[in-house]
Amino acid sequence: MTDLPLWMWILSAGVLGLLVGSFLNVVILRLPARLEAEWRADAIAILEREEEPPAAPPPGIVFEPSHCPKCKHRLAFYDNIPVFGWLMLRGRCRYCREPISAQYPLVELVTGLCSAAIVWRFGAGWPALAGLAFTWALIALSGIDLRTQLLPDQIVYPLLWLGLLLSLAPFLVQPGPAILAAAIGYLSLWSVYWGFKLLTGKEGMGHGDFKLLAALGAWMGLGCLLPVVLLSSLIGAIVGGTLMALKRHDRDVPMPFGPFIAAAGWVWFVAGDQLWAAYAHLTGLH
Template sequence: MLALPPWAWIVVAGVLGLLVGSFLNVVILRLPARLMAQWRLDAFDTLEMEPDSTSLPPGIVKEASHCPHCKHPLAARDNIPLFGWLLLGGRCRYCKAPISIQYPLVELLSGLASAAIVWKFGPNLVAVAGLVFTWMLIALAGIDFRTQYLPDQLTFPLLWLGLLLSLLPMFVLPSPAILGAAIGYLSLWSVYWLFKLLTGKEGMGYGDFKLLAALGAWMGPTALLPVILLSSFIGAVIGGAMIALRKHGRDIPMPFGPFIAAAGWVWFVAGDWLLQQYSQLMGLP
């Protein structure tokens, strides 16, 4: 490692997070559209029918960034994370159409969360793993928020990476990692079927099961209950605020994945501190 003071590594991580956040925006916007188009083509192929269109939406890596309204390619200065959006005043340089607030928010979130990871773990391989964990959670939360879908292309790699890191071990030993993954999946799976039997409705999707399983693989089974409680609390606060501000209808389903991801990241970074605060509050030894 380079001989830099701790604060410098935190700044480096924050800048790196801003840059990665720009890429995460691409993943959040393009991966679901790409997957749905591919599923459509696969369905036509299975049915032995001619597809109505053979073209796929822009890929994640090859196609350059462009305005979603006028399709004009963006200049390099327009792609500067966070600052590009601010300098443009939130509008396309060419057609003046508004640019979604999602872009700077995801970049800022990625930058701050990345800095927090290095502040927590220091400049080492543990922090590198923590950064990957953070970035994948941001991508999953963003996709689920927009589409109410958690793609296997991200949840499964996150799950397997957590299990593989337990072999080192890095965060938990292999046994807790395996138990965490299994209990994480089965707990929400059980709630899903119980709710469906009682109401005839689906309260959540299978992607939520897989995401909680991945969190269990990274942090072990003892983290699952706090994550569920935190995600429920975060969901109640944000959901209630959105309904109160009339930004979300009461009868419109709200994705649970972003709240699981947020709670999982908070517990990953500050779980020990939260437990300590709770013990002091309750007068526990």
């Protein structure tokens, strides 16, 4: 694109990622509340029921200024500096001294590091822009799923369609394999869901997990599906086992699977070729 060295693009992507991470925190916290309010209003309209005066609508995602969730005081711009704002405040609101969740700097830091890794992997060009959109969507979905056990269609479907549209370029995969992988990705987890439900009477995962794997298939093709499922299962087993061993998670409490699918998908997106080459070398496959 320009004569700038790659390291400057990587650094710029990291800084941009920190800023985007601050916005993703807003999406993670506010989108589920807005969706819930919309669902409640739709249900009341469908049932034609009278309701007591509604509460104030949840804050908007783009135009509503940031504020303390506890005292509602509007935050100054320097309190919103990614990562450093939280550190300077020592994790507490400047006005009411209520603790501020570590989610804020963590999401910002992860987004910054992952954004830098995307430019390191794809260089300074349109593939990196696509990779950044892919990364940011997965981080937002993971955060929302961890908090609410929801994978909103408002993010999953655009991710799926963008992957299919990019196959026309093509980016990583041709249109035919992208469509086939999206269908197989969806149907594979859909089959597991219904098999588990018929055997146990319980729901082992949400419908959003099917759609998310379909979106990953649209981006990366058939070759990603089995590795992503295996990697996500491994990550989930390690995290779940560790939390239960530390007695921070009960066996009967459901654990969202979406963040593990997203993490495995992102790892394969960035380093799938290298991981497959390493596996082939270790096992003697050629």
